[in-house]
Amino acid sequence: GNSVTQMEGPVTLSEEAFLTINCTYTATGYPSLFWYVQYPGEGLQLLLKATKADDKGSNKGFEATYRKETTSFHLEKGSVQVSDSAVYFCALSSYNAGNMLTFGGGTRLMVKP
Amino acid sequence: GAGVSQTPSNKVTEKGKYVELRCDPISGHTALYWYRQSLGQGPEFLIYFQGTGAADDSGLPNDRFFAVRPEGSVSTLKIQRTERGDSAVYLCASSLGGRGAEQYFGPGTRLTVT
Numbered sequence: 001g002n003s004v005t006q007m008e009g010p011v012t013l014s015e016e017a018f019l020t021i022n023c024t025y026t027a028t029g030y031p032s033l034f035w036y037v038q039y040p041g042e043g044l045q046l047l048l049k050a051t052k053a054d055d056k057g058s059n060k061g062f063e064a065t066y067r068k069e070t071t072s073f074h075l076e077k078g079s080v081q082v083s084d085s086a087v088y089f090c091a092l093s094s095y096n097a098g099n100m101l102t103f104g105g106g107t108r109l110m111v112k113p
Numbered sequence: 114g115a116g117v118s119q120t121p122s123n124k125v126t127e128k129g130k131y132v133e134l135r136c137d138p139i140s141g142h143t144a145l146y147w148y149r150q151s152l153g154q155g156p157e158f159l160i161y162f163q164g165t166g167a168a169d170d171s172g173l174p175n176d177r178f179f180a181v182r183p184e185g186s187v188s189t190l191k192i193q194r195t196e197r198g199d200s201a202v203y204l205c206a207s208s209l210g211g212r213g214a215e216q217y218f219g220p221g222t223r224l225t226v227t
């Protein structure tokens with residue numbers, strides 16, 4: 001079956017530091033890959049996505065590249081801000097299996113001023 | 114426009130009681146999903162509706178859990194004979210469908226079974 005593994009947190013960084021959150025997946029076929037974010041006190045919202053190999057998703061300075069050869073979708077940002085403090089979830093979906101999302105365990109990011 | 118809404122936002126119930134959790138999806142979204150999120154974990158899939166029918170209920174943990182979507186819009190998740198292990202945040206999401214379609218999540222219902 002499908003599964004997603006992401007690095008455990010919390011990840012603590014100083015403002016303007018470089019961020020990487022690792023995500024690898026196991027899936028049959030050609031899944032779509034997502035990063036969702038959960039800010040404190042708010043619901044899950046889509047951060048970025050990629051639907052085929054070598055696609056790069058990007059939003060709000062974050063980016064991730066769909067790497068089929070390494071089954072990875074690592075999240076990166078060049079310069080984090082305090083407002084980026086949140087929990088980040090990597091997820092995948094398979095269109096021929098109803099598009100339900102399989103999530104990783106989440107990574108809490110804390111950015112200090 | 115209006116997003117996905119869920120009611121109640123919090124529900125405290127005693128072990129053995131019956132509960133209903135409601136989800137109002139975004140208008141026009143044909144796909145509706147229920148997930149369960151335990152503390153410190155990622156959401157886990159429960160059931161998926163395409164229109165009025167449950168297209169996949171493989172994530173429901175046992176037969177105490179049931180969900181309906183009679184008119185293809187609002188959905189209700191029903192839990193019978195609640196147990197303390199059912200305590201979690203129950204999330205609903207809706208989508209237009211299609212490959213890689215974004216799912217829009219509601220704020221969730223926090224269920225606590227005492």
